[in-house]
Amino acid sequence: MSAFPEQTFASGYKIPCVGLGTWKSKPGEVGAAVKSAIRIGYRHLDCALVYGNEKEIGQAIKECIDEGLVKREDLFITTKLWNTYHRAARVAEGCQESLDNLGLDYIDLYLIHWPLPLRENAGLFPLTEDGLTDVIDIDFTETWTAMQDLVDQGLCRSIGVSNFNSKQIQRLIDLGLKHPISCNQVEISPYISNEKLLQFCKSKDITVVAYSPLGSADRPWAKPDDPVLLEEPAILKIAARHKKSAGQVILRWGVQRGYIVIPKSVSEARQKQNFEIFDFTLDDEEMNVIHGMNRNFRVCVWNRAGAYHSPYYPFHEEF
Template structure:
């Protein structure tokens, strides 16, 4: 880790997040008083801590959303491909109806799937997600991947050889269609997920009518994304880390994959501070000004995951975690490596 970045991280506390990332974001506390939020490029705020819903079963995710909102979460991350938007919507509706939270107090993200990248499909896909969620708008709508799949009802269309069929749609054209969603009030902001720097630059070079407000990518201590973080900082794009805990329940695991939450350094720090390894890994990203959306459907873990703002990492601890970088990616989506715009 370069000395300048390490020095910056080493001096961060819960009260000084803004001093390190003020070049591209503004930190405040949300109405629940538990989440720190960043200011997006369009001036709207996004809580730095949210509930991820990938791999959450439909019969479990409604209860998880309810538990999270009651615990103080004000950011829920969804996607159409997760297959559980309706149940997420049911949980939201229950908490809106009983007065726990108001719609305007919860930041909700969802994503455009690869089979609907054709510009004429984008608006209908967004409206379908809104219908599933029971909402009139989302706060953030992301392009889930830069590559398209062949259009149709099959979410993972495959050819005779078993390879996913590339839709061959330029993500720039998809982005232009997404810009219209903001103008029509279907989403407050737009962004992208799983894009690399050159792909982000193509959109920035348009220049876009709507700002790229967010980039959601895999970020862990093993894959800290230092280069793209600097790029996003320079271009006023807020980062969100998905699978910040190494996605231990992810599909297609290899037996040799390192298990982040068993890392000796993280566990040693956790033990010394009386915290969990998950809290240490999460706190590290928040200290870097990166939003995190760990997934859980277990009530105790949902509440435990949120308890990351009442302790500090020392400069030595920050540097030790920073030294864990090994360029290891947990989520590769290898079945799409042949696609034209595969980002990795």
């Protein structure tokens, strides 16, 4: 791997502190975005089966390797098990589908995308007759046990979870772990600082990766009166002081708090900005100003029909 700042998982593998997010990157755009990011120096790509763009990402990775820009071992690839593959017998199937899409022999980090199991063989977002998300009862401990087998089979190097709360993580720990929970990927931004969960994960030697670190203003369900993180006057003032963009300040705030950031962008200029956050430091006062913006405003609660009725819905808990 490069000399770029990294963290070390409990599994012993290293993860670059900045990655390229690919959620909401459209087919026809995401391949070019991956290639420009790799040219800039990104070596960490965050993917998921449900994003529907793994095949194009895989083709872009292949082209970069064929062109001699990188080797496979230079890259850190994350992808995620979707909710319709939670039954133990289907976990390897979900993993293999992503491997085939991406054209890879192994995944660096494989995550349970949500603790919410959904009805199988009815599309990625199955609905009940009354229009709710069609959740079923498969305990995520069953899913985790099968995830550990994937490491033994060499299909992935590190495993973890996403959108799990502290009680759900503790349940996994209490099982006795054959392989460590290397990561919890959750939403963190100045609008949802997630401080308690961040500190809990640190205490368990679980690396935290923050999705939507810039607030995902392009989310399809945004309301006109929702706050826009990149337009916060206090952040713009700090950015001007450092001659940086608002996005760079927010990402810097994140890495100084000790977590990995995966901003999504298909713009080469914006990708370059998001990558250049290690040549300045925020002082304590600036960190506190940004921290004070927390309003527990979560942009990703569950972006389809409600799943609040599931006993595994993670956000009933405070953290």
